Amino acid sequence: MKQLIFVFCLLLTLTIFGFTVARYVRFFRLTRKGYPVKNMGKRIGIMLKVAFGQTRIMRRPVIGFLHALVFWGFCVILIGSIEMTIDGLSGTHKAFKGLGILYNIIMASGDVFALLVLIAVIIFLIRRIFLHVKRFGGIEMKHISHTDAIISLMLILILMITLLGMNTNYVKSAIMSSLPIYGRYPVSELIAKFVGTSQPVSQILYITCWWSHILLIFIFANYLPYSKHFHVFMSVPNVFLSRIEPLGKLSIMENVIREVKIMMNPETAYLKSGTGGEPEVPGRFGVLDVEDVTWKNYFDSLSCTECGRCTASCPANITGKKLSPRKILMDLRARMKEKGPGLLQEGKDFTDNRSLSGDYISGEELWACTLCNSCARECPVNIDHPSLIVDMRRYLVMEKSAAPAGLNAIFSNIENNGAPWQFSREDRMKWADGLGISIPVLKDIPADGKQPEYLFWVGSAGAFDDRYKHVSMEMARILDHFKVSYAVLGTEETSTADAARRAGNEMLYQMQAFMIIEMLKKYNVRKILTCDPHAYNTFKNEYPDLGTDFEVVHHTQLLSELLKISGIKTDSKKLAGHTVTYHDPCYLGRANMEYDAPRHILKEMSAKISEMPRNRSFALCCGAGGGQMFKEAEKGSKEVFIERTEEALGTGASIIATACPYCMVMMTDGLKYKNCEDRVKNYDIAELVSMALEL
Secondary structure, eight states, X not given: OHHHHHHHHHHHHHHXXXXXXXXXXXXXXXXXXXXXXXXXXXXXXHIIIIIISOTTGGGSHHHHHHHHHHHHHHHHHHHXXXXXXXXXXXXXXXXXXXXXXXXXXXHHHXXXXXXXXXXXXXXXXXXXXXXXXXXXXXXXXXXXXHHHHHHHHHHHHHHHHHHHHHHHHHHHHHHHTTOOOOSOOHHHHHHHTTOOOOHHHHHXXXXXXXXXXXXXXXXXXXXXXXXXXXXXXXXXXXXXXXXXXXXXXXXXXXXXHHHHHHHHOGGGOOBOTTTTXXXXXXXXSSOSSGGGSBHHHHHHHHHOOOOOHHHHHOXXXXXXXXXXXXXXXXXXXXXXXXXXXXXXXXXXXXXXXXXXXXXXXXXXHHHTOOOOOHHHHHOTTOOOHHHHHHHHHHHHHHTTOOOOHHHHHHHHHHHHHSSSSSOOGGGTTGGGTTOSSOOOBGGGSOTTSOOOSEEEEOHHHHHHOTTTHHHHHHHHHHHHHTTOOEEBOGGGOOOOOHHHHHTTOHHHHHHHHHHHHHHHHHTTOOEEEESOHHHHHIIIIIGGGGTOOOEEEEHHHHHHHHHHHHOOOOOOGGGTTOEEEEOOOTTTTTTTOOOHHHHHHHHHTTOEEOOOSSOGGGOOOOSOTTTGGGSOOOSOSSOHHHHHHHHHHTTTOSEEEEOSHHHHHHHHHHHHHTTOTTXXXXXXHHHHHHHHHTO
């Protein structure tokens, strides 16, 4: 009878669970094809590190460790649950007892973890119910979300109580009956010493706890897909399937590549076979609604734990703007639930006159994003929020021409002038006027001349921005001082259109990219040096999608190596008595994991360094990325650059060191806004090295 009841409960559980999963799986038929899942070895490594090692969750050490204990506990206790299922089906008792010493280790671990999980869950419940943790709130977090979290935690709490009750009464009953105890249960054996029940009562309690525990597991398994804790099932596969490229890389749009190639060379138009030579009509550019997202975007939305770590680290949200990366994922999940059934029934032409972009997610939210990748870096299950935000921007820009006015201006300037500002291409070398040294230009090098080792990519800011011109000048002096072989493109250089791409104008980016690639091939360029982390990221991570493979070096990396190799002591009188704080650029740090080179340079100069509270991978964005520097900021409590400047000033440093033209502009503006430009200076790393070398 016990087996029959168990089989019925198990079949009912699997049937309901299968029906629920099928409801989710069918929606994947509506999504677009995403990136191919390759590099299995690397993916397994990431899964072991992030999912099983819980490295992301441990970025907040205390609460992260407690969560990790719960996860590891479930992994161990799962083995016992599988044994219980086998016992229930076969009528056996302790089916895995033949494992010997290994069985003792597994049972002992499960028993200890049951207590640790119990303690952790009680702490989580106290935080949820009595403490007002800011990241648990937000406009997207309805009352049902908090209730759901408490229900899930209560279910886990009862599961651990029944497990400990089962183990304790098993030990107590076996001792009183003089029967062998299979496995070791250190916590339950200790509890059993203080339990004064008789053998029959212990046996009844054991059976009661056994059935309560296994049935609660069945109930919990079917509750999870309808709760925020669905990530119990989804997190490990989501980490395995996550993007393995650097955070700074955006996905290429194949349909745009085709259109750009047609525009650049109409004779190579991609034609449909069997259509009589009619050009293929491209699909929608970007994301308007759920049928435009990739399967991975939807998988991300189902995997979202709603923990709020992404939103808590978002510079836009921190400064009071509407954007919440968590809401973006929750909105996608809700919109698919709303529109998905209609699309499945009536096909792709179904409409309910609503859309993900517009009705669920406003333009104000999308344009507030700085594309700093802080949300993606903090997500414990490797969700890639920025890719979805950029795809929705792409629709607004390329389909609706609905970009903010400031961005439309830079689109026009890049297209007409090759720079985000209205400067003539012929003025690109004016930054070197009065420098006093000769700047080699690639086009002036004879065909039979020696090929320079580096192309020094000055960039639009390095050529035209009044403040950042000085960085280009000092970098040229340093290169000349160390006899580095380099050349510049001069008036042939043009914008990489990185800002345009992150603002959604993929068409303009690719047009610029193809022109630049052809030019660099003409000069046989192999190594690129740049002071701009955005150009560094573009050349290093994004141009390979268009068939190139350059060795790209950021100026801080080269300077660090030059100082190491030369052995030159750079103690500077000009830095004596000064404290320096370094601001990590998003596209050098989080996007490309370079944190050490700038700090090594500062140490070589014997600078007294005072780190900001948010530094390295936790660093706050300056607020300029994602096209923000060229448009009016969305409404909020303050500007992002002011928040970051205040943090820098809080260190007491008299010098703020930067390594990016965007950061230079924003931090300089921040000092002016705070009326501190007289007592606190903002220098690029290259300027500090030049000072130390007294060039």
